[in-house]
Amino acid sequence: MKTLRKTVLSLSILAATSSGVLLTQSAQAADDVQAPAVADPGPLTANVTLVNDYRYRGISQSNFQPAIQGGFDYAHESGFYIGNWNSSISWISDIASTLPGNKSVSAPIEMDFYAGYKHEWSKGFAADVGVLQYYYPTSGSTGFYQNPNTTELYVAQNFTLDAVTGFIKFSYAVTPIFGTPNSTGSNYTDLTVNYDTGFWGLSLNAHAGYQYVAGNTLDSGPSNSSLYSYTDWKLGVTKDFGSGLSGNMSYVGTNAKNYAYVNPNGTNLGRAGFLISLTKTF
Numbered sequence: 619m620k621t622l623r624k625t626v627l628s629l630s631i632l633a634a635t636s637s638g639v640l641l642t643q644s645a646q647a648a649d650d651v652q653a654p655a656v657a658d659p660g661p662l663t664a665n666v667t668l669v670n671d672y673r674y675r676g677i678s679q680s681n682f683q684p685a686i687q688g689g690f691d692y693a694h695e696s697g698f699y700i701g702n703w704n705s706s707i708s709w710i711s712d713i714a715s716t717l718p719g720n721k722s723v724s725a726p727i728e729m730d731f732y733a734g735y736k737h738e739w740s741k742g743f744a745a746d747v748g749v750l751q752y753y754y755p756t757s758g759s760t761g762f763y764q765n766p767n768t769t770e771l772y773v774a775q776n777f778t779l780d781a782v783t784g785f786i787k788f789s790y791a792v793t794p795i796f797g798t799p800n801s802t803g804s805n806y807t808d809l810t811v812n813y814d815t816g817f818w819g820l821s822l823n824a825h826a827g828y829q830y831v832a833g834n835t836l837d838s839g840p841s842n843s844s845l846y847s848y849t850d851w852k853l854g855v856t857k858d859f860g861s862g863l864s865g866n867m868s869y870v871g872t873n874a875k876n877y878a879y880v881n882p883n884g885t886n887l888g889r890a891g892f893l894i895s896l897t898k899t900f
Contacts, residue, residue: 664690669895672705675806675829676850676872677879678887679707679728689730699748700733709887710754710766716882725756725766734772742778747771750789752796764797770806784811791832798846800833812856819858823868826851848874848888862899867892 665688671678672685679685689703710725734748752768774787787808795804806829813822831846854868872879874888881887 661694662690662692664688664900665897667895667897669893671891671893672707673870673893675827676848676852676870676888677874678881679705679709681708681712681881681887682885682891683708693736697736698734699736701731703730703732704728707754710756712882725754727755729753729755736776744776746774746776746785746787764794764799766797767793768796769793781814781816782811783814784809786810795831798831798833801831803832805830805832819860821856821858823852823854823856823866825853845875846878848872848879850874850888854893864897864899866895866897869893 667687668684669687670684671682672680672687685706687703687705689701691699691701693699705728706726707728708726714724730750730752732748732750734746736744736746738744748771750770750772752766752770754766756766768791770789770791772787772789774785776785777783785808787810789806789808791802791804793802795801798804806827808825808827810823810825812824815822827850829848829850830844850870850872852868852870854866856864856866858864869890869892871890872888874886876884876886879887
C-alpha cells in the first residue's frame with residue numbers, strides 16, 4: 619500500500635523468559651517512514667514491496683533479513699478510507715526459539731487493518747483520523763507470550779507546500795502494545811518531510827519519531843518505562859521510475875537500549891543500517 623505502508627520501522631513486544639523479560643518489536647514497513655495515511659485517489663489501489671530489512675519505528679521485524687510486503691487501499695470521495703497491509707516477519711518465532719517449550723510457535727506474517735477519514739480543510743492541508751489494528755496469526759504453543767495483537771488510534775495533519783510534503787502524526791495504543799504488559803497508553807509521535815527535487819524523479823525523505831512505552835514493562839530489574847522508550851530517525855531518497863514503480867534507499871537508526879531491543883544473538887534490533895526497497899503500485 620503506497621499510503622499506509624509502514625515503511626521500514628517497528629514497535630515493541632515483551633516476552634517473559636525464565637530469567638526475566640525480553641523486549642523486542644514488531645509491525646510494518648515500506649519505503650519512507652510513512653504512518654497510516656489515506657490511499658491515493660483511486661478509489662482502489664494495491665501495492666507490493668520487496669525490502670532488504672523490515673523496520674517498524676526503527677526496529678527490525680525480520681531480524682535484518684529481506685521481507686515481502688503488500689496491501690490494498692480503498693478511498694471514497696467523501697474522505698473515508700479502509701485498507702489492509704501485510705508483511706513477512708520473524709520476531710515472534712525468533713523469541714520463541716529462546717524460550718523453553720515454545721520452539722513450535724510460528725507467526726510468519728503481520729496483518730494490519732485500518733480505517734479512517736481524511737478531510738482537506740485548506741488547500742494543501744488535510745486532517746486525518748483513524749484506527750489501526752495489528753494482527754498476528756499464530757500457530758503452535760504460545761507459552762509465556764502475551765497477546766501481541768494491538769489496536770492504535772491515530773490523528774495526523776498532512777501538509778503540502780510547493781515541493782515539500784509531509785505530516786505530523788500521533789498514535790495512541792488503546793490496548794497493551796505488541797504484548798508488552800501494562801503498556802496501554804503507549805504512544806508514538808511521527809514527523810515526516812519529503813522534498814521533490816524536480817530532478818530525475820528523485821525525492822529526499824527525512825523522518826524523526828518518538829516511541830513512548832507506558833507502564834512497568836519488566837517483571838524484574840528496572841521498571842522505569844522511559845528506559846524502554848526511544849527515538850528513531852531516517853534519511854533517504856526515493857526514485858520514481860514511472861508506471862507505479864519506485865525505489866528507495868535510506869539510512870535509519872534509533873537510540874533503543876541494547877537490553878530492551880535485541881535478537882536471540884544479542885544484536886540490537888534498532889542499530890543503524892541501510893534499507894533498500896522496490897515498490898510497485900497498481
